Amino acid sequence: MLDSETKAVETPEDHAEELRLWLRMLTCTTLIEGEVRGRLRQRFDVTLPRFDLMAQLDKAPDGMTLSDVSKRMMVSNGNVTGLVERLVESGHLDRRTSETDRRVQVIRLTKLGRAEFRRMAAEHETWIADLFADLTPKDVRELMRLLAKTKASAQRSAGRRRA
DSSP, X not given: OOOHHHHHHHSGGGSOHHHHHHXXXXXXXXXXXXXXXXXXXXXXXXXXXXXXXXXXXXXXXTOEEHHHHHHHHTSOHHHHHHHHHHHHHTTSEEEEEOSSOTTOEEEEEOHHHHHHHHXXXXXXXXXXXXXXXXXXXXXXXXXXXXXXXXXXXXXXXHHHHHO
16 A cells, blocks of 8 residues: 555645645654553553643643543544543542532543653654664754744745734
């Protein structure tokens, strides 16, 4: 099965360079994300969204509101609620009512949740290093520079569209 990038290269006259670049970026992202998802599932029996939720909470020892978590993860409150329920049931998260607003729930990692997340995060870091092992430090710096420029360009374009 061909990925989008390969299909575009087969008929280059039909695609602008920018489209080919987008497809290459998408292919890389999809490939890496798929590998990370598979490794998380196989090694820890955890989904990527659960890992991402725990990563957000690891940065906030006092906890976060569901709304703040969903903004950081760029998903709906409904998506976060389901993840939270399962992680509370498994003993990885603690949920309590906010002291300042009884309508707001604050969640945080339990001691078990923090310990298990940190173990997963250490392996995750090793996996990412392995996936990028063929890039030199200079390659990484250059790619980071170019991606920062790409991000700024996309943000400017989105800003013009909204204006």
